[in-house]
Amino acid sequence: MLMTAFLISFAITSHSLYAYVASQTPSHLTITSVASTIIFSLLLFSRKYYFFSAHTLLLSITVFAIYIHLFTPAIHAIQISATITYVTPVIALLLIGRKTAACYTVLNLLPLYIIFQDLGTPAKNAQAELLHNAHFYIHSFVFFFFNICIPLAVWRTSLAAMHLQQQLQQHSTLLEKQKNLYRKFFQNAYSAIILVNEEQQIVEANQKAKQLLNLYHHPLPCHSKLIFNQAIGDSGQLYKRANSVLQIDAKERHEKSLSAWYVSDASEQFHLQQQFKALGAQHHQTKYFNTQVNLPNTTWLREQIDIAVKGAAPFIVAIADNQNLQVLEHGIDAEQRKLLYKHINKIFEHHNQANSAVAYLGSGRLGFIAAHNGALSDTVKQWQQNLDFWIRLGNLQYHAKYAVSVAAYPQHGYSAERLLKNAVQACELRHSNVLYSVFDFSLKKQRLGRHEMALLLEKALEYDELEIYLQGKHFACGRLIGFEALARWNSHLLGFVPAGEFIAIAEEFGLIEALTQYIIHKLCQTLANYPALPVPIAVNVSAQDLEQEDFAQQIKALLQKYNLAASAIELELTEYSIANDRAHTLMQLKSLSQFGIKLAIDDFGTGYSNIARLIEYPINRLKFDRSLLDKIDTDRNQHALLSGMVKICAKLGIAALAEGVETAPQRDALAQLGMQEFQGYLYSTPQPIEQVLAPYVLKLQAD
Structure with a gap:
């Protein structure tokens, strides 16, 4: 459009220049030159500033047309400007749009109004001639319309159609590439994918699905029941086959009658579920x-x-x-x-x-x-x-x-x-x-009472309230061979508490280890004042004591602290105390025995130890419980059993001692079996340690 306008304006400018050279009058050379310059400038800017150039062109046409119409006396120039002015709506419609064309249509009412009102202008003498030359306008308009506007419109339409065809071609190429890419991804996808129609027939499958479902032996399309052995339900369900377990992971509907099913081998998952x-x-x-x-x-x-x-x-x-x-x-x-x-x-x-x-x-x-x-x-x-x-x-x-x-x-x-x-x-x-x-x-109250007694026992150990009593061990003839240390508690709140009662409390509330340590420590402290004592004193040791890692070392340390010989004390163990941790107990006992401490088994016969097993342990004395002796005169089986065990002890070099001997006939019967050592009320009752050891003090002083 600008090129056409520039050619027209250039032709008019050339004609004006010829007229100027021929008549030496400026004529309308100035305005045509300005118009040509403006149009040429717009032609240069049109590629970068399209809408600016289009609006400027339309405004320039309108301004120049009005100027020529009002201030130029040349009739031909006025006719041309009027023709171009009337065509501006068409130009605006082609270049910009309907709203701009409507604006210029309204603007074209101005020159029409000027013509019909016959305004006083330098060109008023030419108004009549202008009106009488209507065929010129029609001819010019028809020429401009069919030779400029319509070809430009057809060219623009063809150009738009060509661009549209190029876009469609590009879009078609892109779709084909996408289709090929989709096929490539579908066939080479890591997941097994099958395409299924509304009748649940498999119409297509990628390579992964063909391998997984063994579709090489089932020409497509085929019904899904042939592959999954049953009707297909919701996603996530497992389908057992001969050598595998299949699962439909997901279903995606891509078309009205076509869905994509993602299939996976769920054999491992199935086995995990079973596990x-x-x-x-x-x-x-x-x-x-x-x-x-x-x-x-x-x-x-x-x-x-x-x-x-x-x-x-x-x-x-x-x-x-x-x-x-x-x-x-x-x-x-x-x-x-x-x-x-x-x-x-x-x-x-x-x-x-x-x-x-x-x-x-x-x-x-x-x-x-x-x-x-x-x-x-x-x-x-x-x-x-x-x-x-x-x-x-x-x-x-x-x-x-x-x-x-x-x-x-x-x-x-x-x-x-x-x-x-x-x-x-x-x-x-x-x-x-x-x-x-x-x-x-009411037993709850008893429980509280036992708990209170445990607290008092703990305080008694702390404040040294317990006393040590001694009971002698004798040969049948009455000669003393040793003592057993017995704890006695005379509480200032509870009075005299039987040993069986507070020892049970100590075991129940975890005080037995502290009680044993207290007795051994107090005994060693007392024996330090009686170095002339010729026989050992035995102390009872529980299973909890032997479980301590350093029990043997503690005993050795106490003897060394009070400068006592290892033969000064003897340890009496229960059967249960040697039944817990066999290796650890054996190690503890061997350590004590090697140090010179005598070891004895107390209350033998109340548990289930046997003499043969005692061979493993460095035992020096076996104390038979009174329950094995109470029917020695009447029970033949008990008599035979005890006789056999005494003989075995003699063979093993283990001293056999009978506990709880209270009568002479009982002693005599046991002596006939070979029993040589006795302990019980027949020989002595438990007495305070100071009272028992008093004769040895006198002897020491006499010496």
């Missing part, structure tokens, strides 16, 4: 079952109690404690323990009052539920008798002896937690020499 199920079953078994003894556990028992509470019928919750626990845990192996609990479980299976099987609560403790209709004391006594039996476990004849304590529903509680807690409390508050007990709310 998790097995682990879940194992966890369930672990939650309710103790595999070490093949019995249910506390959690199972608690739930059984809850079920029994809902039944509303009276029942008891019983706790049974093994009275031979040391032998159970250290004298027999795991398989033999399982045999024991299997036998106990059979007792409950065949008992008509047992509500369920027995549960294992740990450390030899059992728990069970049973119905009861009569007195609680009769029920618990009956169950204690049921759980008191002999059984052969390997080479050992084991005495399974349980102490039973119970709490009853509903009088002792309405929940599993309360009933079980009260049953355990009844078990803890039961006296050691009682084999059955029933929960009693």
